[in-house]
Each structure stands twice: as structure tokens, then as C-alpha cells.
Amino acid sequence: MARDIIRVEPLSGWLERWKAPTAAVTRHGDTLYGSGFPPFDPDPGEVLGAPIEVRIRRVLEQLKPCVETAGSSLDQVLTCNVHCTSAARFRPST
Numbered sequence: 001m002a003r004d005i006i007r008v009e010p011l012s013g014w015l016e017r018w019k020a021p022t023a024a025v026t027r028h029g030d031t032l033y034g035s036g037f038p039p040f041d042p043d044p045g046e047v048l049g050a051p052i053e054v055r056i057r058r059v060l061e062q063l064k065p066c067v068e069t070a071g072s073s074l075d076q077v078l079t080c081n082v083h084c085t086s087a088a089r090f091r092p093s094t
Contacts (some may be wrong), residue, residue: 025066
């Protein structure tokens with residue numbers, strides 16, 4: 001079964017500018033795979049420096065057009081992993 005690379009602008013362009021060896025979204029059969037892209041600030045296309053909650057929200061906002069361009073929706077997302085480089089970025093929940 002072939003895989004299809006799906007371009008989603010401007011995200012695909014930002015990933016290329018950062019020389020990230022990944023596609024924004026890839027389809028293999030009936031399954032979509034989103035890449036591990038960072039939270040981009042849409043105005044300059046640079047990685048957003050913000051609290052973890054803001055970064056996670058931005059990544060989910062970026063994921064939405066990815067799955068929609070591929071013909072799906074966020075309602076169909078089965079799992080979403082957050083990769084964090086430091087436990088200090090997490091705060092206790094209240």
C-alpha cells in the first residue's frame with residue numbers, strides 16, 4: 001500500500017524552512033499520521049516561545065487544517081502525543 005504525503009500550507013513551508021525531514025501529514029490507507037511539528041507562531045513562521053498550555057493549544061490549532069486537508073477532522077483523532085524536553089514545563093493540576 002502506498003503512502004501519500006499531504007502538503008498543508010503554511011505549515012509544510014515552515015517545516016521545509018527549518019529543514020525538518022518530515023511531512024505535515026501522511027496518509028497510509030485509511031490512517032493519517034501527523035508529524036511532530038513544533039508550535040509555530042503564524043506571523044513570522046518561527047517556533048512560538050510561550051507557556052506549555054499555549055504551545056499545546058497552538059499545535060492542536062495547526063493539526064486541525066492538517067486533518068481537514070486530508071479529508072478528516074479532529075473528532076477522528078485517536079491519540080496525540082506531547083513531547084516535552086523538560087519536566088519543569090509542567091505544573092501540577094489544580
